[in-house]
Amino acid sequence: MQALDNARDRVAGAVDDARLQARLEGLAQFGAVQPGQPRGGVARQALTEQERLARRWLAAEFAGRPGYAVGIDAAANVYVRRQGSDAGAPPVMTGSHVDTQPLGGWLDGAYGVAAGLEVFAALDAAGVHTRRAIETVMWTNEEGSRFAPGLMGSLSYVCPDRLAEFQDARDAQGVPFGQACAEARADFAAAAREAGWQWFDTPLARPLHAYIEAHIEQGPILEARGLQVGCVTAIQGVRWFRVTVPGRSAHAGTTPASARDDAQAKAIALAHALLEYGRAQDDEALRLTIGRWQCRPDSINTIADQVVFTVDTRHPDARVLDALQARLQALLPPGATMDTLQNKPTVTFDGGLTALARQACRALRLTHQDMLSGAFHDAMPLAGFCPTAMLFAPSIAGISHHPEEHTAIEDLAACTRALAWCLTDLAGQTDAPPANASFTSTR
Amino acid sequence: MQALDNARDRVAGAVDDARLQARLEGLAQFGAVQPGQPRGGVARQALTEQERLARRWLAAEFAGRPGYAVGIDAAANVYVRRQGSDAGAPPVMTGSHVDTQPLGGWLDGAYGVAAGLEVFAALDAAGVHTRRAIETVMWTNEEGSRFAPGLMGSLSYVCPDRLAEFQDARDAQGVPFGQACAEARADFAAAAREAGWQWFDTPLARPLHAYIEAHIEQGPILEARGLQVGCVTAIQGVRWFRVTVPGRSAHAGTTPASARDDAQAKAIALAHALLEYGRAQDDEALRLTIGRWQCRPDSINTIADQVVFTVDTRHPDARVLDALQARLQALLPPGATMDTLQNKPTVTFDGGLTALARQACRALRLTHQDMLSGAFHDAMPLAGFCPTAMLFAPSIAGISHHPEEHTAIEDLAACTRALAWCLTDLAGQTDAPPANASFTSTR
Numbered sequence: 001m002q003a004l005d006n007a008r009d010r011v012a013g014a015v016d017d018a019r020l021q022a023r024l025e026g027l028a029q030f031g032a033v034q035p036g037q038p039r040g041g042v043a044r045q046a047l048t049e050q051e052r053l054a055r056r057w058l059a060a061e062f063a064g065r066p067g068y069a070v071g072i073d074a075a076a077n078v079y080v081r082r083q084g085s086d087a088g089a090p091p092v093m094t095g096s097h098v099d100t101q102p103l104g105g106w107l108d109g110a111y112g113v114a115a116g117l118e119v120f121a122a123l124d125a126a127g128v129h130t131r132r133a134i135e136t137v138m139w140t141n142e143e144g145s146r147f148a149p150g151l152m153g154s155l156s157y158v159c160p161d162r163l164a165e166f167q168d169a170r171d172a173q174g175v176p177f178g179q180a181c182a183e184a185r186a187d188f189a190a191a192a193r194e195a196g197w198q199w200f201d202t203p204l205a206r207p208l209h210a211y212i213e214a215h216i217e218q219g220p221i222l223e224a225r226g227l228q229v230g231c232v233t234a235i236q237g238v239r240w241f242r243v244t245v246p247g248r249s250a251h252a253g254t255t256p257a258s259a260r261d262d263a264q265a266k267a268i269a270l271a272h273a274l275l276e277y278g279r280a281q282d283d284e285a286l287r288l289t290i291g292r293w294q295c296r297p298d299s300i301n302t303i304a305d306q307v308v309f310t311v312d313t314r315h316p317d318a319r320v321l322d323a324l325q326a327r328l329q330a331l332l333p334p335g336a337t338m339d340t341l342q343n344k345p346t347v348t349f350d351g352g353l354t355a356l357a358r359q360a361c362r363a364l365r366l367t368h369q370d371m372l373s374g375a376f377h378d379a380m381p382l383a384g385f386c387p388t389a390m391l392f393a394p395s396i397a398g399i400s401h402h403p404e405e406h407t408a409i410e411d412l413a414a415c416t417r418a419l420a421w422c423l424t425d426l427a428g429q430t431d432a433p434p435a436n437a438s439f440t441s442t443r
Numbered sequence: 444m445q446a447l448d449n450a451r452d453r454v455a456g457a458v459d460d461a462r463l464q465a466r467l468e469g470l471a472q473f474g475a476v477q478p479g480q481p482r483g484g485v486a487r488q489a490l491t492e493q494e495r496l497a498r499r500w501l502a503a504e505f506a507g508r509p510g511y512a513v514g515i516d517a518a519a520n521v522y523v524r525r526q527g528s529d530a531g532a533p534p535v536m537t538g539s540h541v542d543t544q545p546l547g548g549w550l551d552g553a554y555g556v557a558a559g560l561e562v563f564a565a566l567d568a569a570g571v572h573t574r575r576a577i578e579t580v581m582w583t584n585e586e587g588s589r590f591a592p593g594l595m596g597s598l599s600y601v602c603p604d605r606l607a608e609f610q611d612a613r614d615a616q617g618v619p620f621g622q623a624c625a626e627a628r629a630d631f632a633a634a635a636r637e638a639g640w641q642w643f644d645t646p647l648a649r650p651l652h653a654y655i656e657a658h659i660e661q662g663p664i665l666e667a668r669g670l671q672v673g674c675v676t677a678i679q680g681v682r683w684f685r686v687t688v689p690g691r692s693a694h695a696g697t698t699p700a701s702a703r704d705d706a707q708a709k710a711i712a713l714a715h716a717l718l719e720y721g722r723a724q725d726d727e728a729l730r731l732t733i734g735r736w737q738c739r740p741d742s743i744n745t746i747a748d749q750v751v752f753t754v755d756t757r758h759p760d761a762r763v764l765d766a767l768q769a770r771l772q773a774l775l776p777p778g779a780t781m782d783t784l785q786n787k788p789t790v791t792f793d794g795g796l797t798a799l800a801r802q803a804c805r806a807l808r809l810t811h812q813d814m815l816s817g818a819f820h821d822a823m824p825l826a827g828f829c830p831t832a833m834l835f836a837p838s839i840a841g842i843s844h845h846p847e848e849h850t851a852i853e854d855l856a857a858c859t860r861a862l863a864w865c866l867t868d869l870a871g872q873t874d875a876p877p878a879n880a881s882f883t884s885t886r
Contacts, residue, residue, distance in 0.1 A: 254662030
């Protein structure tokens, strides 16, 4: 193990803050709301011209080097592959997505792709060859803001049948997802041909040895505790409910309290009791949010005849969510109803991989803690497909999906070093040269 | 007094249920949403073609009879006048408005005008002459839904300076109120000329002996108590507040409770405490309504960064509203603000006139009670100008501003009899013939 120990540390040590930052700042120019300012906000929705250009630009950094190849699959997921010596061994994969919300920040998704490519740069700089290939993937439409639902690329990868469902999902202009994929595939292939990049076939559901995704936390925990890395053990379960409270519309001035059936007053009492219940649990892992609230007719001097509000609740333990759901049900006033809009169970990551992540942090003397992911990520579908884990870098003030989303470059680089250490470990250091058997030149 | 006693009772006794109903059903056809069905909803906003036609149709019933005249003033308020024997004595006025909400019922406002005209029919049928003229007015734009604010006609009448302010108020199509008034005046005058109606000059702020307005209650109290008439002693004070609660937007999944500044949770706690305070007053006269509620960004999985809600509160005693306002102020969480959108003090009606209304109910053996008006009416501005009172007929289930607004014809007629009794009393029975001095023929 002496050689591997040495290789992991050398690759981690070759991660370069300035190179990583330059890549991220370059990426942020694709869809920049205020060009030239990396923190002016990014509008780069899935499979738009700007996102396709960004993916080609990212691929181009390595695609022309010996031992690298690129590919794009049926869901328009783009892969940059650093070949291993054993062409038959399933690769180790990292990456994330480069699509953004309609107005997003510069790091959500982008960081995981830039970090995967930085590991390639570090491997090259350290002169380390690996037995398994390592791939950095750019998943398609993670955000779900141009086409719904999100995670289309990673869901299609692990379950190709899903792709057929997604073909007809349309954006606000009526463009079907299938058409946007076909266009992205055509222009990526044309760019690869033109540049003479090595090309490899990328069927969906190719076996993977492991998947590790680096991402910003999008929450305030690591920053508040002054930690560099979060070793993510699970993506917590989420349930979404829509609560509808009926009432009877009447004149606000002429209707005494005893004659009212005020939907707003009933909804406020219900929501208050639910939030009080949440507070009483005194459970730091419980998330409880009433994000939408719509009352009808929404008139100052008319008693509301209907209020609809939503409840987003998350916790790693399904029993906690069961209890909260039962409490909400019990609190409903007569005539009120609740619908479940979404129910995703907790996804627990691979114990061996999270242990490896901790080991990397200890070896690299990075401050770290185990934590849950409160948000969804492409790692969620992957976790059912192959051993999967995630590494989090802190988010300043927990801000995300916003132009002010930010993380200090030192923290982004520290988390990238942990990623480099894990990927080198998983891919296995070797003295053998990279195989080329699975490659086909596009020349 | 024997002659007057006799005249009041005879006029009240000559009120005819079927004639009143036919007039109301005919009126409901102007702007009927489902023509032929009086209860299918009425869309007859101020000074629209349908409302102008309705006013001409109502005037036409009496305008051609001897001893009647019509007029329209600078605010397009239309008057139908039954002449008295003393041309110099200020008239007694009744009436209401025939404009509706965008989708209103068939009785709000319409009833007060139809009832005033029914008193004319009853006076004629009973062969009673009065010393003072009696006028039935159709005030312009009471509802305030086409042009804001409401009560434009009655406000202009009592304070002609206000009319200048209103001239440039525009409807949703950009039509100025001044232009709509000018058109209504021109076509009413043309109709009068064509029909040869007697015409009289109608400056704003003409002295009035008294104003009594009949109206549906628009609340549930009379019906719930099985009473026929409400003798309205005051229009209760109203205050409108807009409360703005700020927060900080963050991801619903990644942000633990301890790191949240959730505008929705704070607004719910505030609104709950306010409604609890209202309930604890145990005061049947207190009205407290949270009619509007808008949260931003109104997304299921985003913590709200702002909630704005409105408070409509009414009570006849200003000290009760002062205490509620102070409580709301004290409950505001840090950073939250409240603005006063409206503050109208309680308007108390003339004690002599409300006593007369009670006397009428007793004389006619109508079940009745004193009550407050929770809604605004044209009688509110009039109360500062001349002795004023109102009579309420019950509203079934308190429904108003809605196609289902309804009152049994027996109740509408009962309240009209009380009105007839009061108007005959106020105008004074006489054996002298009606004067014609103030009339000018349009022939």
